[in-house]
Amino acid sequence: MKLFKSALLALAALCAGSTAYATEHMKSLNPDFFDKTTSAGEDFYKFVNNGWMEANQLTPEYSRYGQFNILTDSSNNRIKNIVLNLAASNPEKGSVAYKVATIYEQAMDSVRRNREGAEPIKADLEKIENTTHEGMTDLLLWIHANYASPFFGAGPMEDLGNSKVYAMYVSSGGMTLGDRDYYLLNDKRNKEVREAYKKLIVDNMRLAGYSKNSANRIMKNVMKIETALADSAWTREQSRNLPAMYNVRTFAQLKEMYNNIPWDRFFIETMGIESPETVIVTELSSVAQANNLIGTLTDREIKDYYLWQYVRQAAGKLSDDFTNASFEFNKVMSGVSAQQPRWKRALSATEGLMGEAIGQLYVEKYFPESSKQYMLELVENLRNALGKHIIELPWMSSETKLKAINKLSAFTVKIGYPDKWEDYTTMEIDPNLSYYENCHNASMWHQKKELAKWGKPVDKSEWGMTPQTVNAYYSPLANEIVFPAGILQAPFFDAEASDAENYGGIGVVIGHEMIHGFDDQGCNFDAEGNMKNWWTAEDAEAFKKLSQVLVDQFNQVEILPGLFANGEYTLGENIADQGGLRVSRTAFLDSQKNKGVDINSEEAEINGYTPMQVFYMNYANLWAQNIREAEIRSLTAGDVHSLGVNRVNETLKNIQPFMDAFGIKEGDKMFRPQSEQVIIW
Secondary structure (H helix, E strand, O other), rough: HHHHHHOOOOOOOOOOOOOOOOOEOOOOHHHHHOOOOOOOOOOOOHHHHHHHHHHHOOOOOOOOEHHHHHHHHHHHHHHHHHHHHHHHHHOOOOOHHHHHHHHHHHHHHHHHHHHHHHHHHHHHHHHHOOOOHHHHHHHHHHHHHHHHOEEEEEEEEEEEEEEEEEEEEEEEOOOOOOOOOHHHHOOHHHHHHHHHHHHHHHHHHHOOOOOOHHHHHHHHHHHHHHHHHHHHHOOOOOOHHOOHHEEEEEEEHHHOOOOOOHHHHHOOOOOOOOOOOOOEOHHHHHHHHHHHHHHHOOOOHHHHHHHHHHHHHHHHHHHHHHHHHHHHHHHHHHOOOOOOOOOHHHHHHHHHHHHHHHHHHHHHHHHOHHHHHHHHHHHHHHHHHEEEEEEEOOOEEEHHHHHHOOOOOOOEEEEEEEOOOOOOOOOOOOOOOHHHHHHHHHHHHHHHHHHHHOOOOOOOOOOOOOOOOOEEEEEEEEEEEEEHHHHOOOOOOOOOOOHHHHHHHHHHHHHHHHHHOOOOHHEOOOOOOEOOOOOOOHHHHHHHHHHHHHHHHHHEEEEEEOOEOOOOOOOOHHHHHHHHHHHHHHHHHHHHHHHOOOOHHHHHHHHHHHHHHHHHHHHHHHOOOOHHHHHHHHHHHHHHOHHHHHHHHHHHHHHHHHHHOOOOOOOOOOOOHHOOOOOOO
16 A cells, blocks of 8 residues: 555655746746736636637638647647658558558549549449348348448457456447437437438438439438437436446347347357357347347348448548548538548548557657656656545545555556557558558458457557547556657646646646546446445445536536536546646645745746646646537537536636635636535545
8 A cells, every 4th residue: 555655745856956946937828828808717718718719710621629639730740741751761562661651642542542433342332232131141240240330339348347358248339420319309400410411321322323212212211220229329328327338148148138130150250259158238228229120120221221331431431522421411510611631631541540650650759758757757746646635535434545545556557658569560451452442451450459359368558549649548447547648748748848837737637537537437446447336335425426516517507508518428527627636736736845846935936927827727728729619519419528618617616726826706707615616536
């Protein structure tokens, strides 16, 4: 219990420093962007970000544009140069560099793709069309094995009950729009999305060679089936209840429950593995509906559904006509009016297939070892600060606190890049094949790699993101926090920035990811990453009561006229935002104390602001963005994160030290009395 002890001790300094004050200036923040006409107490998000928003107006290809986009654009430009340099180096045929360059060049070659049109998929479409009634089972297995997951999904993943081994999961699938509301609700927004989706199906099927009548028939059958699947699908809120999705069944029970699916053949022929002894069914009602549809639909209805599932997955790798049809749908979903440049789309596709090959070159050039060491120290400071918070919680029992500290101590920390890189030697990329065929072969390579994990112990050294990704994550099954090199840039992290900026930036992000281990989902998992109840009944009830306050607060936020935030769906992220702010503040204060810095002194000010003010201002700066109304509606419907403005204003209303730092008082819009503030972690 090393952390239990260290949490009670003073933190080590982030880096060596004297007690003398050094003149500091903002590095991640730009004081020129602060809104002098808006007070911090009126609208803190606007106070910090209004100038940035005015200087970074949305261009037609963006549905939203913020700090994440700036960093992603920066990374994309770096990656583009890496890929172009690979191509210019005349790489040896069959080498990883050759494969990366070939995929990128084919993605950029619109002339060839437009000339080929739908030709690369014609043979497969004919296979679907020519299937007899007796061959429908074979068709189901073929499409699942190679192209899509119609009706349901299945595959190996870490066992929620024992994260060291893989379990076989059977889950819902087959809804292209993803969320049930798009199919079932009849408000203006959802009707618009449905109509745009219908048009997308018809347009793509026409491009694939079908007549207008046939394309319309396919569309109607697709909507019939996907709407039926939506009718049995879980709500967004239900999908956050992980224990309810852990339904262990024997293989015999699986076959009895869903008897229209040939499970023996499915696992042997589709996955290449022996039938598992047990499976975990996630959404029982959804898989039951899939089973019912497979047993009652006509061959023609099922074929039409398969045709669309196939064309949908292929469309982005075919001619510009297919891409343009998809973009017309995206305009409705997100409000954009222009596509991303072709090179960005080509780069995204290349990274999707060979991301770690590019990432290895990226970190060699752009991620110094000093940044990794700085981050490791910063993480330990945050870990110790969270330990302090856990120990001091008034609502948690000593018994549960010890288990929480044990889980925190067991966190694995991954910074920058993986210790071992993906080996792409056996991936085959042939410039004589079409772009679609090469993308499909590469996807099958990845699928084979995933299926090969079955029966082997879980490799917890694997990463879920590439090093160049501008993001971070917590994995409850591995009990790990991961920070790729891509996010370790200003305004999140800058070795030359003030501690106030770094702790308000990447410090809060670190705290955020740590808190995910204790949010409404993470709290279901123990120190080993197993879904196991380690709470007392009283602690669980206290946590639920506090969480409900946060749910209610966000439910009251009116985002657009008549559109309110979903406090239950975004609960985990809102808990992590608030906890990350609180824990990072503690780590920051301890680091300054150990340096002998009095943050309340005039000498400690940064550009005329106190370090504590700078801390909160850089947090707000992280979420600066402009966003279109259509994107606001899409994110509110389907994103577990609150909108950036609410991640700032609503979250900070629960942080009393923020109120104190800016002198926010009763009557200010940002004010919330302490009696109504909720503190969870």
